[in-house]
Amino acid sequence: MRATLFDLERTIRQRRQADPSQSYVAKLTAKGRGKIAQKVGEEAVETVIAAMASDRDGAIGESADLLFHLMVLLADLDIALDEVLDELDRREGVSGIAEKASRKAD
Numbered sequence: 001m002r003a004t005l006f007d008l009e010r011t012i013r014q015r016r017q018a019d020p021s022q023s024y025v026a027k028l029t030a031k032g033r034g035k036i037a038q039k040v041g042e043e044a045v046e047t048v049i050a051a052m053a054s055d056r057d058g059a060i061g062e063s064a065d066l067l068f069h070l071m072v073l074l075a076d077l078d079i080a081l082d083e084v085l086d087e088l089d090r091r092e093g094v095s096g097i098a099e100k101a102s103r104k105a106d
């Protein structure tokens with residue numbers, strides 16, 4: 001069975017309260033939001049580096065690290081994955097070009 005981001009969200013929320021010596025999520029969470037955010041930034045940069053090197057396997061691995069750390073950051077902010085997906089739903093069918101043009105008209 002394929003794991004979903006919702007499964008990962010549930011695991012991360014459970015592991016936040018775990019023993020930091022036994023759980024990476026708990027250990028990172030204990031270091032504070034600044035450290036979690038820093039990890040998201042690092043993984044984003046590593047994803048970009050892999051992409052620019054046309055390193056397909058590297059981009060897959062770094063993208064997984066990026067998604068995981070973003071999910072840890074969302075949990076720390078008490079933002080549910082559903083809230084982010086709701087925002088994407090809201091944007092569905094709205095061209096990014098048209099949306100940007102409407103902002104310039106303001």
Ligand SMILES: N=c1c2ncn([C@@H]3O[C@H](COP(=O)(O)OP(=O)(O)OP(=O)(O)O)[C@@H](O)[C@H]3O)c2ncn1[C@@H]1O[C@H](COP(=O)(O)O)[C@@H](O)[C@H]1O
Pocket residue numbers: 008011012015022023024025026039064065068
């Ligand atoms: N998906 C992941 C996942 N992806 C990456 N990582 C860890 O993220 C860490 C990032 O590695 P880095 O080398 O960048 O960071 P670091 O050296 O540990 O930290 P610093 O150098 O920044 O101090 C590694 O320890 C990876 O193992 C993950 N750790 C956990 N998960 C999921 O989270 C669940 C709960 O994990 P625990 O909290 O550890 O039980 C696991 O069952 C997995 O499903």
